[in-house]
Amino acid sequence: MEGSRQPGTPPAVGHTYVPIPIRMSIEDFLYYEAGVLDDQAYEAWLELFTEDMRYEVPVRVTRERNAEWDVSPTARIIHDSKDMLRVRISRLKTEYAWAEDPPSRTRHFLSNVQVLPGENDGEYQVRYNLLIYRSRGELPRYDLLSGKRRDVLRETPDGWRIASREVILDQSVLAVHNLSFFL
Amino acid sequence: MQPTNATGVPDFLERMRETLPEGRVPAKIFNDPNVYALERERVFSRAWAFLAHESEIPHPGDYVLRWITDNSVIVIRDEHGQIHAHLNRCTHRGNQVCKAEMGNASHFRCSYHGWTFKNTGELMGVPYYREVYKESLNRSEWGLRAVRVETYAGLVFGTLDPDAETLQEYLGGFQFYLDFFLKPGPGGTEVYGPPERWIADADWKICAENFGGDGYHTPVTHQFGFHLGFYPSSGTTHFMGYAVHMPGRGHTIGIGHTPGLPPFSGFPQEVVDGMHATLSPEQIAVFKDARMAVGTVFPNLSFLTQPFSLTPKQTGVKFCTMRLWHPRGPGQIEMFSWCLVPKDAPQSVKDELYRVYNLAFGPAGTFEQDDFENWTNLSRQNGGSTAADFDLAYFQGLDWEPLQDFPGPGHAFTPYVTEIGFRNLWGTWLNYMLTPVGQQVDRSRVPPAFHPVDAKGQP
Ligand code: FES
Ligand SMILES: [Fe+2]
Numbered sequence: 001m002e003g004s005r006q007p008g009t010p011p012a013v014g015h016t017y018v019p020i021p022i023r024m025s026i027e028d029f030l031y032y033e034a035g036v037l038d039d040q041a042y043e044a045w046l047e048l049f050t051e052d053m054r055y056e057v058p059v060r061v062t063r064e065r066n067a068e069w070d071v072s073p074t075a076r077i078i079h080d081s082k083d084m085l086r087v088r089i090s091r092l093k094t095e096y097a098w099a100e101d102p103p104s105r106t107r108h109f110l111s112n113v114q115v116l117p118g119e120n121d122g123e124y125q126v127r128y129n130l131l132i133y134r135s136r137g138e139l140p141r142y143d144l145l146s147g148k149r150r151d152v153l154r155e156t157p158d159g160w161r162i163a164s165r166e167v168i169l170d171q172s173v174l175a176v177h178n179l180s181f182f183l
Numbered sequence: 184m185q186p187t188n189a190t191g192v193p194d195f196l197e198r199m200r201e202t203l204p205e206g207r208v209p210a211k212i213f214n215d216p217n218v219y220a221l222e223r224e225r226v227f228s229r230a231w232a233f234l235a236h237e238s239e240i241p242h243p244g245d246y247v248l249r250w251i252t253d254n255s256v257i258v259i260r261d262e263h264g265q266i267h268a269h270l271n272r273c274t275h276r277g278n279q280v281c282k283a284e285m286g287n288a289s290h291f292r293c294s295y296h297g298w299t300f301k302n303t304g305e306l307m308g309v310p311y312y313r314e315v316y317k318e319s320l321n322r323s324e325w326g327l328r329a330v331r332v333e334t335y336a337g338l339v340f341g342t343l344d345p346d347a348e349t350l351q352e353y354l355g356g357f358q359f360y361l362d363f364f365l366k367p368g369p370g371g372t373e374v375y376g377p378p379e380r381w382i383a384d385a386d387w388k389i390c391a392e393n394f395g396g397d398g399y400h401t402p403v404t405h406q407f408g409f410h411l412g413f414y415p416s417s418g419t420t421h422f423m424g425y426a427v428h429m430p431g432r433g434h435t436i437g438i439g440h441t442p443g444l445p446p447f448s449g450f451p452q453e454v455v456d457g458m459h460a461t462l463s464p465e466q467i468a469v470f471k472d473a474r475m476a477v478g479t480v481f482p483n484l485s486f487l488t489q490p491f492s493l494t495p496k497q498t499g500v501k502f503c504t505m506r507l508w509h510p511r512g513p514g515q516i517e518m519f520s521w522c523l524v525p526k527d528a529p530q531s532v533k534d535e536l537y538r539v540y541n542l543a544f545g546p547a548g549t550f551e552q553d554d555f556e557n558w559t560n561l562s563r564q565n566g567g568s569t570a571a572d573f574d575l576a577y578f579q580g581l582d583w584e585p586l587q588d589f590p591g592p593g594h595a596f597t598p599y600v601t602e603i604g605f606r607n608l609w610g611t612w613l614n615y616m617l618t619p620v621g622q623q624v625d626r627s628r629v630p631p632a633f634h635p636v637d638a639k640g641q642p
Binding site: 176 | 282283286376377378380381382384385404405406407410411493494495517537538541542545546547549551552553555556557559
């Protein structure tokens with residue numbers, strides 16, 4: 001992935017990117033996926049990714065307006081293959097994932113969905129806003145993270161699958177003690 | 184959270200002077216507003232603070248913004264390649280002159296009235312200089328306030344204390360151990376990208392202690408790793424290795440061994456060759472059998488080298504992370520976590536090391552997540568009203584004998600799992616805390632961290 005300055009160049013205004021039924025079906029899928037994740041059904045969630053998937057959360061920094069990039073082209077908070085995601089999930093299933101026991105309660109809110117044609121047939125680029133609320137234990141405090149997702153969704157015989165996901169968070173210094181939940 | 188000024192030395196710190204040599208530490212030191220205020224005044228104003236790695240600012244004009252407690256510091260390389268650090272505070276009204284955490288600048292122009300400072304700190308431009316000051320302002324006196332800077336093996340440190348001993352003296356021989364992290368070849372190390380930064384309600388001290396060699400926590404906190412088959416070590420041999428500390432200085436390191444591992448296992452061949460070229464025979468003797476090493480430079484800079492892999496049951500590679508436990512307030516830190524890679528290694532090796540580091544450390548790291556779960560909960564509990572009278576158990580290794588023929592400096596012990604180094608760490612810290620500003624910190628006042636018992640059983 002190229003390093004980038006956010007929000008990059010917007011696509012042309014007023015253009016219908018993809019047929020409405022496809023767009024609606026993609027939105028349906030993303031809401032379903034967010035629900036599966038918030039319900040902590042991690043194995044079912046993992047199934048929603050392609051085998052060659054990648055999942056990246058770049059490091060963001062605070063820079064001057066004219067700097068070349070503020071989303072690092074190299075540094076990643078998460079840079080997972082499907083195998084690595086599998087490790088994270090099998091970790092959660094051990095009795096020793098202390099960070100998530102008792103589990104965090106999360107809500108993923110998705111909005112401002114844009115669907116664009118993908119680079120390959122049957123693939124679509126989906127860009128949208130993300131707001132994650134996380135509550136832990138009996139503490140009155142909570143975490144709130146906002147960001148932008150850039151997904152590539154692929155049409156498969158089983159329905160939509162996520163071929164890549166990039167989550168660009170808005171904070172450069174994250175106000176969370178860990179990211180033991182999925183973004 | 185707004186820190187307050189110190190209102191005196193809490194009773195439990197006075198008591199700690201007596202109890203620490205017996206292996207007792209008041210729980211309250213791990214989360215207390217007055218302790219934080221005293222640390223600001225007596226520890227962080229006098230110690231050498233880690234600022235940056237030289238590779239973060241490789242070119243003239245490159246800068247990063249860092250902290251010495253609540254003071255923002257610009258760390259910048261000038262046109263001649265020399266590194267400076269300045270307080271990020273305009274000398275006119277105190278406005279912040281640099282607002283980006285990294286970048287390149289020949290000058291900083293204050294956005295309030297336009298005073299302009301060169302990257303060396305000199306005041307160059309003052310709007311309406313002649314008209315409003317009429318010669319009364321001596322520009323040479325009003326540059327950005329310099330922070331004293333010294334470097335070791337690519338690490339840039341700064342101190343607010345103009346009378347501080349040199350960095351070399353301050354490290355006091357611990358360089359012998361730091362070289363394992365910092366000299367994996369003639370080119371040294373470089374950072375892989377900017378640090379990951381995040382905020383946690385945890386006291387910086389518990390983190391600094393943990394990375395001073397808390398091998399005791401690993402088989403429990405990070406049990407998932409053993410469970411899924413990630414470690415070339417089993418719970419039964421995990422305690423083996425060395426624990427070393429620099430008496431009176433607080434620096435401490437744990438070096439874990441696994442019987443039967445080949446020398447320098449887990450390092451790419453280029454790095455093994457590099458270490459043979461840069462490390463002394465004594466250093467090689469200490470580190471060749473290390474499965475991992477984890478150490479802290481007093482007060483709050485730590486390093487860890489350990490093997491890990493992207494999926495379980497692989498041999499794995501040894502990455503290195505450098506971390507700064509920046510105190511933001513009572514019971515709160517801002518984390519800076521870097522991955523250091525050997526500068527001479529091929530890009531593919533650097534990429535692999537970074538990716539492995541990333542699965543283990545950083546806010547989403549599978550190790551780091553669980554550490555922070557413990558550290559935040561512990562800091563909350565130790566902020567409770569009963570914590571001032573509540574002593575924590577620091578007994579491990581009280582009567583151990585140091586190794587006589589150890590090739591490195593400091594006091595060395597075996598095995599690796601022990602709390603001896605932590606008693607020295609907190610003894611050093613307490614010595615700063617109990618020495619008022621203006622008096623010299625006398626390192627000979629730090630009590631020994633162990634009391635070997637002689638043949639007759641007498642201490
Ligand atoms: S505060 Fe900087 S010029 Fe006045
Ligand atoms: Fe740990």
